[in-house]
Amino acid sequence: xxxxxxxxxxxxxxxxxxxxxxxxxxxxxxxxxxxxxxxxxxxxxxxxxxxxxxxxxxxxxxxxxxxxxxxxxxxxxxxxxxxxxxxxxxxxxxxxxxxxxxxxxxxxxxxxxxxxxxxxxxxxxxxxxxxxxxxxxxxxxxxxxxxxxxxxxxxxxxxxxxxxxxxxxxxxxxxxxxxxxxxxxxxxxxxxxxxxxxxxxxxxxxxxxxxxxxxxxxxxxxxxxxxxxxxxxxxxxxxxxxxxxxxxxxxxxxxxxxxxxxxxxxxxxxxxxxxxxxxxxxxxxxxxxxxxxxxxxxxxxxxxxxxxxxxxxxxxxxxxxxxxxxxxxxxxxxxxxxxxxxxxxxxxxxxxxxxxxxxxxxxxxxxxxxxxxxxxxxx
Amino acid sequence: xxxxxxxxxxxxxxxxxxxxxxxxxxxxxxxxxxxxxxxxxxxxxxxxxxxxxxxxxxxxxxxxxxxxxxxxxxxxxxxxxxxxxxxxxxxxxxxxxxxxxxxxxxxxxxxxxxxxxxxxxxxxxxxxxxxxxxxxxxxxxxxxxxxxxxxxxxxxxxxxxxxxxxxxxxxxxxxxxxxxxxxxxxxxxxxxxxxxxxxxxxxxxxxxxxxxxxxxxxxxxxxxxxxxxxxxxxxxxxxxxxxxxxxxxxxxxxxxxxxxxxxxxxxxxxxxxxxxxxxxxxxxxxxxxxxxxxxxxxxxxxxxxxxxxxxxxxxxxxxxxxxxxxxxxxxxxxxxxxxxxxxxxxxxxxxxxxxxxxxxxxxxxxxxxxxxxxxxxxx
Numbered sequence: 001x002x003x004x005x006x007x008x009x010x011x012x013x014x015x016x017x018x019x020x021x022x023x024x025x026x027x028x029x030x031x032x033x034x035x036x037x038x039x040x041x042x043x044x045x046x047x048x049x050x051x052x053x054x055x056x057x058x059x060x061x062x063x064x065x066x067x068x069x070x071x072x073x074x075x076x077x078x079x080x081x082x083x084x085x086x087x088x089x090x091x092x093x094x095x096x097x098x099x100x101x102x103x104x105x106x107x108x109x110x111x112x113x114x115x116x117x118x119x120x121x122x123x124x125x126x127x128x129x130x131x132x133x134x135x136x137x138x139x140x141x142x143x144x145x146x147x148x149x150x151x152x153x154x155x156x157x158x159x160x161x162x163x164x165x166x167x168x169x170x171x172x173x174x175x176x177x178x179x180x181x182x183x184x185x186x187x188x189x190x191x192x193x194x195x196x197x198x199x200x201x202x203x204x205x206x207x208x209x210x211x212x213x214x215x216x217x218x219x220x221x222x223x224x225x226x227x228x229x230x231x232x233x234x235x236x237x238x239x240x241x242x243x244x245x246x247x248x249x250x251x252x253x254x255x256x257x258x259x260x261x262x263x264x265x266x267x268x269x270x271x272x273x274x275x276x277x278x279x280x281x282x283x284x285x286x287x288x289x290x291x292x293x294x295x296x297x298x299x300x301x302x303x304x305x306x307x308x309x310x311x312x313x314x315x316x317x318x319x320x321x322x323x324x325x326x327x328x329x330x331x332x333x334x335x336x337x338x339x340x341x342x343x344x345x346x347x348x349x350x351x352x353x354x355x356x357x358x359x360x361x362x363x364x365x366x367x368x369x370x371x372x373x374x375x376x377x378x379x
Numbered sequence: 380x381x382x383x384x385x386x387x388x389x390x391x392x393x394x395x396x397x398x399x400x401x402x403x404x405x406x407x408x409x410x411x412x413x414x415x416x417x418x419x420x421x422x423x424x425x426x427x428x429x430x431x432x433x434x435x436x437x438x439x440x441x442x443x444x445x446x447x448x449x450x451x452x453x454x455x456x457x458x459x460x461x462x463x464x465x466x467x468x469x470x471x472x473x474x475x476x477x478x479x480x481x482x483x484x485x486x487x488x489x490x491x492x493x494x495x496x497x498x499x500x501x502x503x504x505x506x507x508x509x510x511x512x513x514x515x516x517x518x519x520x521x522x523x524x525x526x527x528x529x530x531x532x533x534x535x536x537x538x539x540x541x542x543x544x545x546x547x548x549x550x551x552x553x554x555x556x557x558x559x560x561x562x563x564x565x566x567x568x569x570x571x572x573x574x575x576x577x578x579x580x581x582x583x584x585x586x587x588x589x590x591x592x593x594x595x596x597x598x599x600x601x602x603x604x605x606x607x608x609x610x611x612x613x614x615x616x617x618x619x620x621x622x623x624x625x626x627x628x629x630x631x632x633x634x635x636x637x638x639x640x641x642x643x644x645x646x647x648x649x650x651x652x653x654x655x656x657x658x659x660x661x662x663x664x665x666x667x668x669x670x671x672x673x674x675x676x677x678x679x680x681x682x683x684x685x686x687x688x689x690x691x692x693x694x695x696x697x698x699x700x701x702x703x704x705x706x707x708x709x710x711x712x713x714x715x716x717x718x719x720x721x722x723x724x725x726x727x728x729x730x731x732x733x734x735x736x737x738x739x740x741x742x743x744x745x746x747x748x749x750x751x752x753x754x755x756x757x758x
Binding site: 090093094097098101102125128129130131132133154156159160161162165166167168169246247 | 469512
């Protein structure tokens with residue numbers, strides 16, 4: 001079975017169009033894309049490109065990407081930042097903006113983000129604000145960034161008040177998701193990214209969830225299932241983004257599993273040795289389905305099926321799996337109330353009426369959540 | 380004679396609509412607007428307002444503005460920054476964003492910029508990026524900001540590579556231009572702002588330039604001519620911005636006088652004791668008309684009329700009036716070539732075929748400029 005119905009750019013590449021009017025762009029998915037990146041990026045018509053990367057990814061791919069761009073006649077600069085969430089800071093923003101300006105990037109030129117979500121968010125934000133907006137290209141190098149952060153145009157940095165609280169909506173001009181780059185990704189990061197893949201099935205595509213159950217080993221192993229999973233995730237996210245570019249409505253569905261997940265990240269102090277984002281999302285997805293079942297909205301069997309698949313893929317699904325402590329009921333509630341998706345003091349959850357049938361549930365009473373979490377903690 | 384054909388909000392206030400589709404907003408112009416600011420801002424539907432101001436303006440008006448907002452039931456915070464161009468920095472951006480987040484401003488709430496161009500540009504940029512965009516209101520307190528920087532949605536900060544190189548297009552939700560606030564403005568600042576008023580006539584409205592010649596004393600004295608001049612300037616700028624919101628074409632006409640002006644600001648090291656922006660613009664306007672005349676594009680008589688009016692209003696019109704040195708021909712050319720409006724190495728000027736008949740002239744040869752400037756310096 002193949003999910004692909006998109007036009008093919010090349011027998012081995014899948015093209016996912018993101019039809020956002022005058023901000024429309026393509027996401028290309030496939031093995032070995034980085035080798036032809038220069039020609040594809042040069043086709044956008046720029047005369048110069050400022051590559052932004054980190055100390056993990058830069059040494060592996062930056063020189064080849066730069067050479068590939070230079071071979072097309074582009075002027076190229078490379079800025080390399082420390083890896084990790086702490087790089088999404090005001091100081092890094094200043095550093096990247098200054099580097100982009102020093103590289104004499106003008107409005108027709110490009111910033112190229114080569115890295116995971118941190119680099120994509122930071123470099124995209126710099127591109128949004130240098131000269132009040134220059135174009136940028138995403139070359140995401142992790143599964144998480146290929147299926148999530150590189151699609152949709154959300155860019156930004158963290159503030160002392162929370163993650164991603166300062167930023168811009170700025171769509172890329174092109175996304176090159178080279179799935180061969182994932183061959184060197186640590187298994188834990190691969191699993192964490194896979195939680196977001198599963199999420200797209202759970203939101204509104206039961207068929208894709210079933211496909212994941214049948215094909216997840218190929219995704220991890222790197223056969224064509226990986227390309228399909230990345231492409232289908234991008235299609236799913238693009239469809240939501242096209243309906244609601246600036247997150248005034250439907251886009252909130254993408255937060256399935258994230259209200260619980262963000263609370264767990266907060267409680268573990270964003271310490272990636274304890275919990276990475278995708279692990280929080282995996283536990284959050286399992287909790288969202290068990291919470292939906294406990295409210296009588298969704299069959300218990302669906303919650304069990306969700307948990308079984310996440311477990312099979314090596315992901316955590318229970319609060320007890322959070323290393324150290326997952327916090328008390330009140331600490332979890334506090335952490336959820338501080339999440340930026342909380343509006344006007346009411347708790348908004350993404351709940352489900354079954355696999356592939358999620359919906360936005362505003363105004364969930366704190367007491368309902370409290371009772372549910374107390375049961376989960378003592379389980 | 381009255382220039383006003385806009386709908387009247389109140390016998391003493393003029394409303395200038397800026398019809399930018401779903402980003403449309405009104406500019407209100409008149410004496411005493413700040414007294415009713417609370418009700419007007421509250422009518423936008425926010426629950427909280429973060430006022431951003433500086434040490435010059437804050438002590439005069441912030442408490443009254445805050446009280447006026449609180450009387451409407453809004454939660455209000457005030458952040459006060461040092462006055463001056465140095466405040467348009469990354470550090471100030473971080474400070475304002477943090478203050479806005481600490482004030483728990485959500486997407487429906489407001490940032491209120493109370494000050495001149497520096498505060499408007501900085502607070503507007505913070506509003507553009509906090510939570511990827513919250514609304515903001517401009518309460519401009521200088522003539523320059525009332526007729527220029529508060530209209531058009533350009534926001535930003537300075538970089539070590541140049542002024543306004545990092546920012547966003549972010550339209551305000553409302554502009555309240557209280558012309559009574561200008562009563563306490565130093566005469567030098569009033570004159571500097573007036574150079575931008577004259578500019579609008581010179582760009583494409585010979586009738587308005589003639590009106591300025593007849594009414595400039597009233598503008599300075601603060602009679603109804605001041606309100607008319609501010610309103611007509613806002614109408615003129617709004618018309619250009621509506622045609623070209625993101626500065627891909629016509630908006631460049633607003634740079635009449637600015638290529639020379641920016642070069643002079645650069646050569647005087649942005650030292651406001653030597654030259655303020657509007658003074659650079661005044662000299663730049665006179666130079667643009669004399670350059671146009673020297674190229675045989677515009678009547679010599681028009682250049683003389685422009686100079687006569689700027690002189691009458693107390694503004695400089697000659698390079699020899701720059702305190703200290705205005706630099707050599709080569710220094711001036713270098714400074715112009717570094718201006719961000721230079722594209723692809725060619726010098727672009729805004730020239731004129733006469734008063735009210737300016738146009739974008741790309742690809743002006745450096746030698747033409749050199750010859751003209753040599754004559755001006757030795758004059």
